[in-house]
Amino acid sequence: xxxxxxxxxxxxxxxxxxxxxxxxxxxxxxxxxxxxxxxxxxxxxxxxxxxxxxxxxxxxxxxxxxxxxxxxxxxxxxxxxxxxxxxxxxxxxxxxxxxxxxxxxxxxxxxxxxxxxxxxxxxxxxxxxxxxxxxxxxxxxxxxxxxxxxxxxxxxxxxxxxxxxxxxxxxxxxxxxxxxxxxxxxxxxxxxxxxxxxxxxxxxxxxxxxxxxxxxxxxxxxxxxxxxxxxxxxxxxxxxxxxxxxxxxxxxxxxxxxxxxxxxxxxxxxxxxxxxxxxxxxxxxxxxxxxxxxxxxxxxxxxxxxxxxxxxxxxxxxxxxxxxxxxxxxxxx
DNA sequence: AACGCCTACAACCGCTCTGGT
DNA sequence: TACCAGAGCGGTTGTAGGCGT
Numbered sequence: 591x592x593x594x595x596x597x598x599x600x601x602x603x604x605x606x607x608x609x610x611x612x613x614x615x616x617x618x619x620x621x622x623x624x625x626x627x628x629x630x631x632x633x634x635x636x637x638x639x640x641x642x643x644x645x646x647x648x649x650x651x652x653x654x655x656x657x658x659x660x661x662x663x664x665x666x667x668x669x670x671x672x673x674x675x676x677x678x679x680x681x682x683x684x685x686x687x688x689x690x691x692x693x694x695x696x697x698x699x700x701x702x703x704x705x706x707x708x709x710x711x712x713x714x715x716x717x718x719x720x721x722x723x724x725x726x727x728x729x730x731x732x733x734x735x736x737x738x739x740x741x742x743x744x745x746x747x748x749x750x751x752x753x754x755x756x757x758x759x760x761x762x763x764x765x766x767x768x769x770x771x772x773x774x775x776x777x778x779x780x781x782x783x784x785x786x787x788x789x790x791x792x793x794x795x796x797x798x799x800x801x802x803x804x805x806x807x808x809x810x811x812x813x814x815x816x817x818x819x820x821x822x823x824x825x826x827x828x829x830x831x832x833x834x835x836x837x838x839x840x841x842x843x844x845x846x847x848x849x850x851x852x853x854x855x856x857x858x859x860x861x862x863x864x865x866x867x868x869x870x871x872x873x874x875x876x877x878x879x880x881x882x883x884x885x886x887x888x889x890x891x892x893x894x895x896x897x898x899x900x901x902x903x904x905x906x907x908x909x910x911x912x913x914x915x916x917x918x919x920x921x922x923x
Numbered sequence: 924a925a926c927g928c929c930t931a932c933a934a935c936c937g938c939t940c941t942g943g944t
Numbered sequence: 945t946a947c948c949a950g951a952g953c954g955g956t957t958g959t960a961g962g963c964g965t
Protein backbone atom coordinates (compact mmCIF):
# COMPACT_ATOMS: atom_id res chain seq x y z
CA UNK A 591 0.00 0.00 0.00
CA UNK A 592 1.18 3.46 -0.75
CA UNK A 593 1.15 6.49 1.40
CA UNK A 594 -1.94 8.50 0.59
CA UNK A 595 -0.32 11.88 0.53
CA UNK A 596 2.24 11.06 -2.08
CA UNK A 597 2.06 13.54 -4.91
CA UNK A 598 4.07 13.05 -8.04
CA UNK A 599 3.78 13.50 -11.71
CA UNK A 600 1.82 10.54 -12.83
CA UNK A 601 3.94 8.10 -14.68
CA UNK A 602 1.16 7.17 -17.00
CA UNK A 603 2.99 7.65 -20.25
CA UNK A 604 -0.18 7.06 -22.16
CA UNK A 605 -1.98 9.92 -20.64
CA UNK A 606 -1.77 13.23 -22.37
CA UNK A 607 -3.57 14.99 -19.61
CA UNK A 608 -0.37 15.72 -17.77
CA UNK A 609 1.51 17.36 -20.56
CA UNK A 610 1.54 20.50 -18.52
CA UNK A 611 3.35 18.57 -15.82
CA UNK A 612 0.28 18.66 -13.64
CA UNK A 613 1.04 17.19 -10.28
CA UNK A 614 -1.00 14.08 -9.83
CA UNK A 615 -1.60 12.18 -6.69
CA UNK A 616 -0.36 8.68 -6.25
CA UNK A 617 -0.73 6.12 -3.56
CA UNK A 618 -3.70 5.32 -1.42
CA UNK A 619 -7.00 6.89 -2.22
CA UNK A 620 -8.58 9.09 0.39
CA UNK A 621 -12.27 8.72 1.24
CA UNK A 622 -12.86 12.11 -0.37
CA UNK A 623 -11.33 10.97 -3.62
CA UNK A 624 -13.34 7.80 -3.51
CA UNK A 625 -16.48 9.78 -3.03
CA UNK A 626 -15.68 12.10 -5.91
CA UNK A 627 -15.02 9.27 -8.26
CA UNK A 628 -17.98 7.25 -7.08
CA UNK A 629 -20.36 10.15 -7.45
CA UNK A 630 -19.05 11.02 -10.87
CA UNK A 631 -19.27 7.45 -12.10
CA UNK A 632 -22.78 6.98 -10.79
CA UNK A 633 -23.89 10.20 -12.40
CA UNK A 634 -22.12 9.94 -15.73
CA UNK A 635 -21.17 6.36 -16.19
CA UNK A 636 -18.01 5.05 -17.71
CA UNK A 637 -16.21 6.98 -20.41
CA UNK A 638 -12.75 8.20 -21.23
CA UNK A 639 -10.81 7.77 -18.04
CA UNK A 640 -8.61 10.80 -18.49
CA UNK A 641 -11.76 12.88 -18.89
CA UNK A 642 -13.28 11.23 -15.87
CA UNK A 643 -10.24 12.01 -13.79
CA UNK A 644 -10.33 15.64 -14.90
CA UNK A 645 -14.07 16.16 -14.73
CA UNK A 646 -14.44 14.50 -11.38
CA UNK A 647 -11.97 16.96 -9.96
CA UNK A 648 -9.41 14.35 -9.09
CA UNK A 649 -5.69 14.91 -9.17
CA UNK A 650 -5.23 11.42 -10.44
CA UNK A 651 -4.37 10.01 -13.80
CA UNK A 652 -7.12 8.24 -15.67
CA UNK A 653 -5.39 4.96 -15.27
CA UNK A 654 -5.42 5.28 -11.52
CA UNK A 655 -9.11 6.18 -11.56
CA UNK A 656 -9.92 3.21 -13.72
CA UNK A 657 -8.09 0.88 -11.38
CA UNK A 658 -9.73 2.32 -8.32
CA UNK A 659 -13.16 2.01 -9.84
CA UNK A 660 -12.70 -1.47 -11.18
CA UNK A 661 -10.98 -2.91 -8.15
CA UNK A 662 -12.65 -1.12 -5.33
CA UNK A 663 -15.51 1.25 -5.98
CA UNK A 664 -17.66 -0.65 -8.44
CA UNK A 665 -21.02 -1.25 -6.78
CA UNK A 666 -21.29 -4.83 -7.97
CA UNK A 667 -18.14 -5.91 -6.25
CA UNK A 668 -18.35 -8.72 -3.77
CA UNK A 669 -16.30 -8.05 -0.69
CA UNK A 670 -14.94 -10.50 1.78
CA UNK A 671 -13.15 -13.78 1.71
CA UNK A 672 -13.35 -16.22 -1.14
CA UNK A 673 -15.70 -19.10 -0.57
CA UNK A 674 -14.44 -22.66 -0.97
CA UNK A 675 -16.45 -22.89 -4.18
CA UNK A 676 -14.85 -19.79 -5.53
CA UNK A 677 -11.48 -21.12 -4.49
CA UNK A 678 -12.07 -24.36 -6.34
CA UNK A 679 -13.27 -22.57 -9.39
CA UNK A 680 -10.23 -20.32 -9.38
CA UNK A 681 -7.93 -23.30 -9.24
CA UNK A 682 -9.84 -25.01 -11.97
CA UNK A 683 -9.99 -21.99 -14.20
CA UNK A 684 -6.35 -21.25 -13.59
CA UNK A 685 -5.47 -24.73 -14.69
CA UNK A 686 -7.34 -24.03 -17.91
CA UNK A 687 -6.43 -20.44 -18.53
CA UNK A 688 -3.17 -19.89 -16.74
CA UNK A 689 -2.52 -16.41 -15.41
CA UNK A 690 -5.29 -14.85 -17.42
CA UNK A 691 -6.74 -13.18 -14.41
CA UNK A 692 -9.23 -11.09 -16.26
CA UNK A 693 -10.62 -14.19 -17.96
CA UNK A 694 -10.85 -15.93 -14.62
CA UNK A 695 -12.41 -12.90 -12.98
CA UNK A 696 -15.01 -12.77 -15.70
CA UNK A 697 -16.29 -16.11 -14.42
CA UNK A 698 -16.48 -15.03 -10.82
CA UNK A 699 -19.12 -12.36 -10.46
CA UNK A 700 -18.15 -9.59 -8.13
CA UNK A 701 -14.50 -10.48 -8.10
CA UNK A 702 -11.76 -8.54 -9.80
CA UNK A 703 -8.73 -9.82 -11.62
CA UNK A 704 -6.52 -8.03 -9.13
CA UNK A 705 -8.29 -9.64 -6.22
CA UNK A 706 -8.01 -13.08 -7.73
CA UNK A 707 -4.42 -12.54 -8.68
CA UNK A 708 -3.56 -11.47 -5.16
CA UNK A 709 -5.50 -14.32 -3.69
CA UNK A 710 -3.75 -16.75 -5.97
CA UNK A 711 -0.29 -15.44 -5.26
CA UNK A 712 -0.72 -15.09 -1.55
CA UNK A 713 -2.92 -17.98 -0.61
CA UNK A 714 -3.58 -20.63 -3.18
CA UNK A 715 -0.11 -20.82 -4.60
CA UNK A 716 1.33 -21.33 -1.17
CA UNK A 717 -1.24 -23.90 -0.22
CA UNK A 718 -0.74 -25.82 -3.40
CA UNK A 719 2.98 -25.84 -2.93
CA UNK A 720 2.65 -27.18 0.58
CA UNK A 721 0.34 -29.89 -0.63
CA UNK A 722 2.64 -30.86 -3.44
CA UNK A 723 5.70 -31.02 -1.27
CA UNK A 724 3.78 -33.15 1.20
CA UNK A 725 2.68 -35.58 -1.43
CA UNK A 726 6.03 -35.92 -3.13
CA UNK A 727 8.97 -34.96 -0.96
CA UNK A 728 11.36 -35.08 -3.88
CA UNK A 729 9.45 -32.52 -5.80
CA UNK A 730 11.26 -29.34 -6.32
CA UNK A 731 9.58 -26.31 -4.89
CA UNK A 732 11.45 -24.06 -7.23
CA UNK A 733 9.17 -21.43 -8.63
CA UNK A 734 10.42 -21.93 -12.10
CA UNK A 735 10.10 -25.66 -12.08
CA UNK A 736 6.40 -25.95 -12.18
CA UNK A 737 3.10 -24.32 -11.92
CA UNK A 738 1.42 -25.21 -8.65
CA UNK A 739 -1.87 -25.86 -10.28
CA UNK A 740 -0.15 -28.16 -12.66
CA UNK A 741 1.39 -30.04 -9.82
CA UNK A 742 -1.78 -30.15 -7.93
CA UNK A 743 -3.70 -31.43 -10.84
CA UNK A 744 -1.14 -34.10 -11.34
CA UNK A 745 -1.18 -35.02 -7.71
CA UNK A 746 -4.92 -35.04 -7.54
CA UNK A 747 -4.96 -32.86 -4.51
CA UNK A 748 -6.72 -29.76 -3.28
CA UNK A 749 -9.21 -29.98 -6.04
CA UNK A 750 -10.36 -33.29 -7.24
CA UNK A 751 -8.66 -34.43 -10.35
CA UNK A 752 -11.76 -36.25 -11.32
CA UNK A 753 -14.00 -33.33 -11.29
CA UNK A 754 -16.68 -35.38 -12.83
CA UNK A 755 -19.47 -32.97 -12.44
CA UNK A 756 -17.65 -30.27 -14.29
CA UNK A 757 -16.36 -32.67 -16.84
CA UNK A 758 -19.74 -34.11 -17.42
CA UNK A 759 -21.23 -30.72 -17.87
CA UNK A 760 -18.51 -29.66 -20.24
CA UNK A 761 -18.51 -32.77 -22.29
CA UNK A 762 -22.24 -33.04 -22.26
CA UNK A 763 -22.36 -29.56 -23.67
CA UNK A 764 -19.78 -30.41 -26.24
CA UNK A 765 -21.41 -33.58 -27.38
CA UNK A 766 -24.95 -32.50 -27.44
CA UNK A 767 -24.17 -29.42 -29.38
CA UNK A 768 -21.98 -31.13 -31.89
CA UNK A 769 -23.60 -32.71 -34.85
CA UNK A 770 -21.40 -31.93 -37.75
CA UNK A 771 -17.92 -32.75 -38.82
CA UNK A 772 -16.96 -29.28 -39.85
CA UNK A 773 -13.85 -27.85 -38.42
CA UNK A 774 -15.65 -24.75 -37.37
CA UNK A 775 -17.93 -26.72 -35.15
CA UNK A 776 -14.92 -28.26 -33.56
CA UNK A 777 -13.64 -24.88 -32.74
CA UNK A 778 -16.90 -23.86 -31.25
CA UNK A 779 -17.56 -26.94 -29.20
CA UNK A 780 -14.65 -27.55 -26.97
CA UNK A 781 -14.27 -30.05 -24.24
CA UNK A 782 -12.15 -29.38 -21.22
CA UNK A 783 -10.84 -32.36 -19.41
CA UNK A 784 -8.30 -32.50 -16.70
CA UNK A 785 -6.49 -35.34 -15.14
CA UNK A 786 -6.02 -38.95 -15.88
CA UNK A 787 -9.56 -39.76 -16.63
CA UNK A 788 -10.46 -42.20 -19.22
CA UNK A 789 -13.69 -42.34 -21.05
CA UNK A 790 -14.28 -45.74 -19.55
CA UNK A 791 -14.11 -44.21 -16.10
CA UNK A 792 -16.27 -41.24 -16.66
CA UNK A 793 -19.39 -40.55 -14.68
CA UNK A 794 -22.69 -42.00 -15.88
CA UNK A 795 -23.92 -38.85 -17.50
CA UNK A 796 -20.80 -38.52 -19.53
CA UNK A 797 -20.54 -42.19 -20.35
CA UNK A 798 -24.10 -42.29 -21.47
CA UNK A 799 -23.59 -39.44 -23.82
CA UNK A 800 -20.41 -40.76 -25.23
CA UNK A 801 -21.56 -44.32 -25.56
CA UNK A 802 -24.76 -43.23 -27.13
CA UNK A 803 -23.11 -41.10 -29.71
CA UNK A 804 -20.31 -43.44 -30.41
CA UNK A 805 -22.59 -46.43 -30.71
CA UNK A 806 -24.75 -44.51 -33.08
CA UNK A 807 -21.74 -43.94 -35.18
CA UNK A 808 -20.87 -47.61 -34.95
CA UNK A 809 -17.50 -46.57 -33.82
CA UNK A 810 -15.50 -47.27 -30.77
CA UNK A 811 -13.59 -44.22 -29.93
CA UNK A 812 -11.53 -44.35 -26.86
CA UNK A 813 -9.46 -41.51 -25.62
CA UNK A 814 -6.85 -42.06 -23.00
CA UNK A 815 -6.11 -38.80 -21.42
CA UNK A 816 -2.55 -37.87 -20.85
CA UNK A 817 -0.91 -36.66 -17.76
CA UNK A 818 -0.67 -32.99 -18.23
CA UNK A 819 -2.52 -30.72 -15.92
CA UNK A 820 -1.91 -27.30 -17.30
CA UNK A 821 -4.17 -26.41 -20.09
CA UNK A 822 -6.26 -29.48 -19.76
CA UNK A 823 -5.93 -32.72 -21.47
CA UNK A 824 -8.34 -33.92 -23.96
CA UNK A 825 -8.40 -34.77 -27.53
CA UNK A 826 -10.54 -34.45 -30.45
CA UNK A 827 -11.90 -37.08 -32.58
CA UNK A 828 -14.53 -37.19 -35.14
CA UNK A 829 -16.25 -40.32 -36.26
CA UNK A 830 -19.14 -38.34 -37.56
CA UNK A 831 -20.39 -37.56 -34.11
CA UNK A 832 -17.76 -36.89 -31.58
CA UNK A 833 -15.70 -33.80 -31.85
CA UNK A 834 -13.57 -32.75 -28.97
CA UNK A 835 -11.11 -30.00 -29.59
CA UNK A 836 -8.00 -30.04 -27.53
CA UNK A 837 -7.62 -27.30 -25.00
CA UNK A 838 -4.05 -26.29 -25.07
CA UNK A 839 -1.73 -25.34 -22.29
CA UNK A 840 -0.37 -21.87 -22.46
CA UNK A 841 2.41 -21.23 -20.09
CA UNK A 842 5.48 -23.29 -20.55
CA UNK A 843 8.12 -22.86 -23.13
CA UNK A 844 8.21 -25.70 -25.56
CA UNK A 845 6.23 -27.88 -23.28
CA UNK A 846 4.98 -31.16 -24.49
CA UNK A 847 1.45 -30.75 -23.43
CA UNK A 848 0.55 -34.34 -23.48
CA UNK A 849 -0.35 -37.15 -25.67
CA UNK A 850 -3.46 -38.66 -26.97
CA UNK A 851 -3.89 -42.29 -27.64
CA UNK A 852 -6.86 -43.61 -29.45
CA UNK A 853 -7.78 -47.22 -29.07
CA UNK A 854 -10.42 -49.49 -30.40
CA UNK A 855 -11.29 -49.25 -34.02
CA UNK A 856 -9.22 -46.20 -34.28
CA UNK A 857 -5.61 -46.87 -33.53
CA UNK A 858 -3.27 -44.04 -33.54
CA UNK A 859 0.13 -43.15 -32.41
CA UNK A 860 0.29 -40.63 -29.69
CA UNK A 861 -0.50 -37.15 -30.76
CA UNK A 862 1.67 -34.51 -29.28
CA UNK A 863 0.70 -30.96 -28.85
CA UNK A 864 3.44 -28.44 -28.53
CA UNK A 865 3.10 -24.86 -27.59
CA UNK A 866 5.97 -22.62 -28.37
CA UNK A 867 5.69 -19.59 -26.15
CA UNK A 868 8.35 -17.70 -28.00
CA UNK A 869 6.57 -17.83 -31.28
CA UNK A 870 3.17 -18.11 -29.65
CA UNK A 871 2.41 -20.91 -32.02
CA UNK A 872 0.62 -24.07 -31.19
CA UNK A 873 1.97 -27.03 -33.06
CA UNK A 874 0.17 -30.23 -33.49
CA UNK A 875 2.12 -33.30 -34.38
CA UNK A 876 -0.10 -36.12 -35.32
CA UNK A 877 1.12 -39.47 -36.44
CA UNK A 878 -2.18 -41.19 -36.46
CA UNK A 879 -3.25 -44.08 -38.52
CA UNK A 880 -6.39 -46.11 -38.53
CA UNK A 881 -5.95 -49.85 -38.66
CA UNK A 882 -2.33 -49.09 -39.26
CA UNK A 883 -3.02 -48.10 -42.82
CA UNK A 884 -5.34 -45.24 -43.30
CA UNK A 885 -4.47 -41.87 -42.05
CA UNK A 886 -6.96 -40.36 -39.73
CA UNK A 887 -7.61 -37.32 -41.79
CA UNK A 888 -8.75 -39.48 -44.66
CA UNK A 889 -11.45 -40.95 -42.52
CA UNK A 890 -12.51 -38.01 -40.52
CA UNK A 891 -11.91 -35.32 -43.04
CA UNK A 892 -9.66 -33.24 -40.88
CA UNK A 893 -7.14 -32.56 -43.55
CA UNK A 894 -4.46 -33.29 -41.04
CA UNK A 895 -5.16 -30.32 -38.96
CA UNK A 896 -7.61 -28.95 -36.56
CA UNK A 897 -8.71 -25.39 -36.29
CA UNK A 898 -6.66 -24.57 -33.27
CA UNK A 899 -3.32 -25.60 -34.50
CA UNK A 900 -2.68 -22.62 -36.65
CA UNK A 901 -3.98 -20.21 -34.13
CA UNK A 902 -1.84 -17.93 -32.13
CA UNK A 903 -2.41 -17.33 -28.48
CA UNK A 904 -4.43 -14.23 -28.92
CA UNK A 905 -6.62 -15.84 -31.45
CA UNK A 906 -8.17 -18.24 -29.01
CA UNK A 907 -11.76 -17.36 -28.64
CA UNK A 908 -11.99 -18.06 -24.95
CA UNK A 909 -15.26 -16.28 -24.66
CA UNK A 910 -16.60 -18.39 -27.42
CA UNK A 911 -15.23 -21.50 -25.88
CA UNK A 912 -16.79 -20.82 -22.54
CA UNK A 913 -19.96 -19.59 -24.06
CA UNK A 914 -20.69 -23.13 -25.10
CA UNK A 915 -20.17 -24.46 -21.63
CA UNK A 916 -22.92 -22.89 -19.64
CA UNK A 917 -22.33 -24.87 -16.48
CA UNK A 918 -18.71 -24.21 -15.95
CA UNK A 919 -17.79 -20.62 -16.28
CA UNK A 920 -20.02 -18.62 -14.05
CA UNK A 921 -20.20 -18.85 -10.37
CA UNK A 922 -22.99 -17.23 -8.53
CA UNK A 923 -23.32 -18.23 -4.92
C1' DA B 924 5.38 -2.86 25.52
C1' DA B 925 8.57 -3.21 21.91
C1' DC B 926 10.36 -5.35 18.21
C1' DG B 927 10.69 -8.06 14.07
C1' DC B 928 8.63 -11.04 10.82
C1' DC B 929 4.92 -12.32 7.84
C1' DT B 930 0.80 -11.79 5.14
C1' DA B 931 -2.69 -9.62 2.47
C1' DC B 932 -3.77 -6.57 -0.77
C1' DA B 933 -4.02 -1.80 -2.82
C1' DA B 934 -1.78 0.40 -6.18
C1' DC B 935 1.84 1.21 -9.47
C1' DC B 936 4.47 0.00 -13.64
C1' DG B 937 5.40 -1.41 -18.10
C1' DC B 938 3.78 -3.67 -21.73
C1' DT B 939 0.38 -5.07 -25.38
C1' DC B 940 -3.82 -4.47 -27.76
C1' DT B 941 -7.20 -1.81 -30.17
C1' DG B 942 -9.40 1.75 -32.54
C1' DG B 943 -9.13 6.18 -34.69
C1' DT B 944 -6.89 9.29 -37.87
C1' DT C 945 0.66 2.00 -43.50
C1' DA C 946 2.19 4.39 -39.67
C1' DC C 947 1.33 6.70 -35.76
C1' DC C 948 -0.97 7.95 -31.56
C1' DA C 949 -3.86 7.72 -27.48
C1' DG C 950 -6.60 5.20 -24.49
C1' DA C 951 -7.83 0.88 -22.43
C1' DG C 952 -6.66 -3.21 -20.45
C1' DC C 953 -3.69 -6.78 -18.64
C1' DG C 954 -0.31 -9.22 -15.78
C1' DG C 955 3.69 -8.65 -12.89
C1' DT C 956 5.58 -6.38 -9.14
C1' DT C 957 6.11 -3.33 -5.23
C1' DG C 958 5.33 -1.42 -0.85
C1' DT C 959 3.05 -1.02 3.40
C1' DA C 960 -0.68 -1.60 7.07
C1' DG C 961 -1.79 -4.64 10.24
C1' DG C 962 -1.62 -9.11 12.49
C1' DC C 963 1.05 -12.22 15.09
C1' DG C 964 4.74 -14.36 17.66
C1' DT C 965 8.58 -13.70 20.68
